[in-house]
Amino acid sequence: MGNTKVIAAVYGPREVQNRSQQINDQVLVRCEYSMANFSTGDRIRKPKGDRRSTEISLVIRQTMEACIMTHLMPRSQIDIFVQVLQADGGTRSACINAATLALAEAGIPMRDLVTSCSAGYLCTTPLLDLNYVEDNAGGPDVTVGILAKMDKVTLLQMDAKLPMDIFENVMQLAIEGCKAIAHYIRDVMSHLLSFYVLITPSVI
Amino acid sequence: MVGLSIGEKKFIQGGISQDLRADGRQRRDFRPISVEIGVIPQANGSARVKLGATDVIASVKAELGRPSSLQPDKGKAAIFVDCSPTAAPIFEGRGGEELSTELSLALQRCLLGGKSGAGAGIDLSSLVIVEGKVCWDLYIDGLVVSSDGNLLDALAAAIKAALSNTGLPKVSVDLAAAKDDQPEVDLSDEEFLQFDTSGIPVVITLTKIGRHYIVDATSEEESQMSSAVSVSVNRRGQICGMTKRGGAGLDPSVILDMISVAKSISQQFMSVLDSEIAAAEAAEADDA
Numbered sequence: 358m359g360n361t362k363v364i365a366a367v368y369g370p371r372e373v374q375n376r377s378q379q380i381n382d383q384v385l386v387r388c389e390y391s392m393a394n395f396s397t398g399d400r401i402r403k404p405k406g407d408r409r410s411t412e413i414s415l416v417i418r419q420t421m422e423a424c425i426m427t428h429l430m431p432r433s434q435i436d437i438f439v440q441v442l443q444a445d446g447g448t449r450s451a452c453i454n455a456a457t458l459a460l461a462e463a464g465i466p467m468r469d470l471v472t473s474c475s476a477g478y479l480c481t482t483p484l485l486d487l488n489y490v491e492d493n494a495g496g497p498d499v500t501v502g503i504l505a506k507m508d509k510v511t512l513l514q515m516d517a518k519l520p521m522d523i524f525e526n527v528m529q530l531a532i533e534g535c536k537a538i539a540h541y542i543r544d545v546m547s548h549l550l551s552f553y554v555l556i557t558p559s560v561i
Numbered sequence: 562m563v564g565l566s567i568g569e570k571k572f573i574q575g576g577i578s579q580d581l582r583a584d585g586r587q588r589r590d591f592r593p594i595s596v597e598i599g600v601i602p603q604a605n606g607s608a609r610v611k612l613g614a615t616d617v618i619a620s621v622k623a624e625l626g627r628p629s630s631l632q633p634d635k636g637k638a639a640i641f642v643d644c645s646p647t648a649a650p651i652f653e654g655r656g657g658e659e660l661s662t663e664l665s666l667a668l669q670r671c672l673l674g675g676k677s678g679a680g681a682g683i684d685l686s687s688l689v690i691v692e693g694k695v696c697w698d699l700y701i702d703g704l705v706v707s708s709d710g711n712l713l714d715a716l717a718a719a720i721k722a723a724l725s726n727t728g729l730p731k732v733s734v735d736l737a738a739a740k741d742d743q744p745e746v747d748l749s750d751e752e753f754l755q756f757d758t759s760g761i762p763v764v765i766t767l768t769k770i771g772r773h774y775i776v777d778a779t780s781e782e783e784s785q786m787s788s789a790v791s792v793s794v795n796r797r798g799q800i801c802g803m804t805k806r807g808g809a810g811l812d813p814s815v816i817l818d819m820i821s822v823a824k825s826i827s828q829q830f831m832s833v834l835d836s837e838i839a840a841a842e843a844a845e846a847d848d849a
Contacts, residue, residue: 360602364645364647364706365647366646366647366648368650389646389653389654391645391646393618393620393643393645393702393704394620394641394643394700394702394704395601395603395604395607395620395622395702395704396603397603398603400622400624400700400702436646436650436653438645438646438647438650438653439647440645440646440647440704440706442600442601442618442704443601443602443603
């Protein structure tokens with residue numbers, strides 16, 4: 358997304374590594390978010406396991422759990438790893454979009470595609486997909502994740518106060534952003550699928 | 562790490578003793594290498610190197626700092642490597658830390674020389690702006706995105722490419738305006754100083770499997786190794802650093818033999834890498 362670059366990798370479904378975490382009627386979804394040392398303007402010195410990454414890992418995990426058909430793969434585990442190469446605002450959204458695409462490519466059954474997008478409000482204008490400078494300008498930052506086809510909100514975060522009517526506008530804008538991303542992701546996926554069919558004609 | 566059956570193990574070992582490896586290479590062949598530079602616009606220099614399925618990114622960030630009091634005429638450079646869990650699930654959490662530390666120390670030894678900075682591939686004295694007062698601190702970060710063996714050679718190649726892509730802003734220092742100890746510094750946005758990267762060595766890792774040794778081992782081959790020797794050699798064929806990994810002991814004569822092989826391979830590898838870097842630079846110039 359713009360100057361924000363992330364990679365997502367999905368491993369699984371596979372055997373649960375830590376038996377005590379095994380869930381008998383569901384798949385265990387785990388997620389780890391990490392930022393490369395060079396991803397921000399100033400170099401990060403201690404990247405792993407700070408509170409911010411733990412929180413984002415949790416957010417991504419909960420969002421993805423909502424769309425994965427967890428009951429189909431009991432007693433197994435899915436790992437989602439997201440790595441930020443370049444951060445320029447909206448890493449949370451970019452990670453969720455990357456994770457969706459990676460899960461779809463891994464062939465994991467999902468109810469729908471989750472897509473996410475942020476929106477803000479600066480100088481009486483609602484803005485879509487804030488970059489780093491806009492994010493630090495002090496306005497509110499609303500991150501929304503939706504299930505695109507089912508039209509359901511699975512993630513909603515906001516970090517400032519905003520009048521109700523403006524919030525509605527901003528959220529509507531973010532939802533529209535999510536839908537545009539969903540559209541794009543579907544395009545990418547159909548493209549990918551036609552490529553797979555091309556190289557292995559026996560798939561379908 | 563790599564689960565192999567007995568048959569697969571025998572196949573790898575047998576192939577190596579017959580000079581024909583599982584992917585069709587000979588013992589002293591590298592996998593195809595591809596270099597991209599300028600992949601991280603926020604850094605002073607960056608490069609991505611793919612060696613078969615191994616994929617690494619290196620970035621160079623420069624900050625202004627003070628030279629250490631022991632070596633006032635030298636800048637500072639440090640190498641950090643991080644293994645992303647996207648490469649393998651075992652790197653999750655703190656799982657990659659041991660390998661990351663091993664790789665960063667080996668690279669530090671091979672490229673930056675010892676504590677004195679002597680024998681360094683990078684000329685640290687070119688990083689000094691005002692002796693004893695201002696110098697550049699280079700932070701070289703490596704990130705393993707995908708891992709299929711031979712990480713050390715790939716990282717060293719990526720660092721070499723990233724350094725040749727690095728531009729340090731020209732600094733003008735106003736010593737007269739210095740009030741206390743810290744002189745005033747002015748960074749130029751337009752003029753950049755390019756590095757001299759001709760002295761930066763390449764690292765060649767020879768992995769010993771059975772009675773033979775191979776270059777550019779994949780992770781399956783690495784799982785069968787008894788020991789590995791990494792030699793860093795510069796353009797003039799001088800050895801800049803060495804590390805041995807793996808548990809098994811090596812005969813001193815074998816080590817000497819490995820060094821001379823590494824030396825001859827390094828010259829080929831260096832010319833391949835140089836042409837790849839030049840091609841990547843041309844491609845970047847076209848984009849701009």
